[in-house]
Amino acid sequence: MFCPNCGAQLEGTPKFCIRCGAALTPTSPALPPAAPVALPPAAPLPASPPAAPAPAWAAPAPAQTWQPAAPAYPQQPAYPPSYAPGPAVATPTVMNVVGFVFVVLGVIASIIAFFLSEDGAYAWSAGIFLLSAIFWVIAGVFFVMGRRHVPAFTPPPLYPPR
Secondary structure (H helix, E strand, C coil): CECCCCCCECCCCCCECCCCCCECCCCCCCCCCCCCCCCCCCCCCCCCCCCCCCCCCCCCCCCCCCCCCCCCCCCCCCCCHHHCCCCCCCCHHHHHHHHHHHHHHHHHHHHHHHHHHHCCCHHHHHHHHHHHHHHHHHHHHHHHHHHCCCCCCCCCCCCCCC
């Protein structure tokens, strides 16, 4: 027996080819080919009359368009009012933390300027003292902003102003 897929010679009657793995069908005695059956001659089709053209007075059919039905429930807002995105407002805690960071930067700059002044690098020392003063001012601004009370959410007015 030979594999019809790859042509390998096989011993016995296996179900699969040992070389390519193709499924083998059991061989049965070949049946003689059937004689072709003659069909009776087909009857000629009757000639159909040509389709009549549409009358000139007929109006074209109206185009049907699909209209969506109104929803049975009221339209909901995209976000509930308490979760609606609004302007980003920094909390007092954030302002105080940022102010504290600038205090730390001012302290570090002051220490660096102090040690530079001992080495005689007065120009660098003066510039870094100025930088530390700027850090102190920025820290003070953040501390003042942290003391202000800003509401997180202001509801919109019920009626527009007149």
